[in-house]
Amino acid sequence: MRSTAEARRATVLNAAVSAFARTGFHATPVTAVAAAAGISEAYVFRLFAGKLGLFVAAAGACFERIVVVLEAGAERAGDAGPEEVLEAMGDAYAELIADRDLLLFQVQAQAVTDVPEVAEAVRAGYKRVATFVRSRSGASDAQVQQFFAYGQLCHLIVTAGLEQVPEPWARALTAGIRHP
Amino acid sequence: MRSTAEARRATVLNAAVSAFARTGFHATPVTAVAAAAGISEAYVFRLFAGKLGLFVAAAGACFERIVVVLEAGAERAGDAGPEEVLEAMGDAYAELIADRDLLLFQVQAQAVTDVPEVAEAVRAGYKRVATFVRSRSGASDAQVQQFFAYGQLCHLIVTAGLEQVPEPWARALTAGIRHP
DNA sequence: GATGTTTGTGAGTGCACACTTACAAACATG
């Protein structure tokens, strides 16, 4: 026994978020996750209920980490007004353009919502994030909605690689989106 | 010879957009597209350069149809001011919540942007749409950006099924998004 | 140190699916 099952699950989930973020649910073999986590494929299947169970658990971990990122960002704004806190959270979220895992995983999860378990996990995740943003910032419904709208735009920018496109239409879409 | 190859390609592309929209690139077997188009799998492979070629062609057809939808929407606003035209285009786009194919295909395409050919097709598609929205409405960069941000929010709402969620956080995200 | 439990793996099994090939029928053209 080198490690407890619970600790293994945590490292596997980190590997899973990264792997699924890059190649998506169906194109990511469990072998790849197992290799990234440094254990055998068979043991991954003992730790999680099938590939789907692994993906759903990874979704939970992903949204958990997103809340942590936003919380850290909000901390930098202290207890200023809603606009300032939202702005700080936006900056924090924009940092995910560099460390793409959390951003891309959401895109991948949205693409598998034809599987009911995944759809449920996505709803649960956004519920966590939305209620946190709302309560931590004290912003209005419309402001929260705008926050998520531009967050989703961020997903498009990253997946399509629009930061690299110098043409005017792409500059218009990426304007004001700050990255580190 | 029941049909010309070009006509076949068109019907296959329609079937492909629908099929890929629902289950995505990797989880959609070419057999499914062929069956929906009413021809054999082998012939699909003769009409298109592999599954990837089919998907890329379907992406082209998808964005083409999106421009048509937006154009029809803009037509209803005539040549009013930018805000009015954008509003009309927004209404037209929101109708895609009902006929989900065009909306979901974009989500699926964004999820396969690790394949360079798909990334390129997505960029080309959004270039078409963005330049059209810009020139047809005469709106500012910031307005166009906002248009796309809320469009992407629309994708989240549909994939996660948030219209069906009565809780306050979901209502906040879906507020003002009009569906028929 | 014998027994039980948890952690871990190697070697399979079966199936789904991308892609090919060999062949047939419909149509055109002289």
Next chain:
DNA sequence: CATGTTTGTAAGTGTGCACTCACAAACATC
């Protein structure tokens, strides 16, 4: 109506991958 071309398919082939199982080693407890 012979010859060539395009449209179409049935029946494979090979491979990748989800998932299982039998078995082994580390650890705990008495």
